[in-house]
Amino acid sequence: DAGITQSPRHKVTETGTPVTLRCHQTENHRYMYWYRQDPGHGLRLIHYSYGVKDTDKGEVSDGYSVSRSKTEDFLLTLESATSSQTSVYFCAISEGGGYGYTFGSGTRLTVV
Amino acid sequence: GENVEQHPSTLSVQEGDSAVIKCTYSDSASNYFPWYKQELGKGPQLIIDIRSNVGEKKDQRIAVTLNKTAKHFSLHITETQPEDSAVYFCAASKGAGNKLTFGGGTRVLVKP
Numbered sequence: 089d090a091g092i093t094q095s096p097r098h099k100v101t102e103t104g105t106p107v108t109l110r111c112h113q114t115e116n117h118r119y120m121y122w123y124r125q126d127p128g129h130g131l132r133l134i135h136y137s138y139g140v141k142d143t144d145k146g147e148v149s150d151g152y153s154v155s156r157s158k159t160e161d162f163l164l165t166l167e168s169a170t171s172s173q174t175s176v177y178f179c180a181i182s183e184g185g186g187y188g189y190t191f192g193s194g195t196r197l198t199v200v
Numbered sequence: 201g202e203n204v205e206q207h208p209s210t211l212s213v214q215e216g217d218s219a220v221i222k223c224t225y226s227d228s229a230s231n232y233f234p235w236y237k238q239e240l241g242k243g244p245q246l247i248i249d250i251r252s253n254v255g256e257k258k259d260q261r262i263a264v265t266l267n268k269t270a271k272h273f274s275l276h277i278t279e280t281q282p283e284d285s286a287v288y289f290c291a292a293s294k295g296a297g298n299k300l301t302f303g304g305g306t307r308v309l310v311k312p
Binding site for chain 2: 136
């Protein structure tokens with residue numbers, strides 16, 4: 089979607105290696121989110137940010153860390169990738185409470 | 201935390217018929233209820249939303265209703281078309297930060 093880009097779009101990595109996914113926005117929105125999407129589970133929140141250097145955990149945060157050093161960038165890191173982290177990862181941005189999200193196009197991550 | 205349940209998980213309708221998807225939420229403090237449409241290989245896209253001070257909202261062929269007492273809300277699509285085929289997600293949130301909790305999704309297939 090315009091205003092939000094995710095990179096890479098696809099990645100295959102080996103178990104035990106660190107992986108970083110990037111979300112970049114040009115909308116100057118305060119809130120940014122990382123979700124994972126798996127069959128049968130819908131969209132589950134991993135971590136979110138409510139400002140530069142302000143982040144908090146979501147419902148499935150184990151094994152993930154995030155950083156936000158600039159308004160426009162929100163990084164998701166898998167410290168040591170496992171096969172259970174094979175998923176499609178979506179970043180989203182929002183102006184705040186009572187506003188909908190704009191989602192990126194997703195990153196398909198495969199851990200082998 | 202909030203729990204959102206969505207039914208049915210799959211829905212097949214004939215072109216021109218109506219489709220209805222229902223969601224229930226658990227937290228009575230939730231006050232914002234968006235609906236997203238996800239096409240294959242893309243991120244979810246906001247199609248309509250409703251706030252707790254409104255009982256119904258329409259946008260062309262799409263309408264959403266909210267029953268706060270029963271804690272459920274529904275998406276209605278009239279005069280369905282093949283391009284309505286997609287996965288639809290409901291969600292709920294409350295307050296600042298706007299962390300959305302998503303339902304499990306409904307795969308809608310419109311048969312020509």
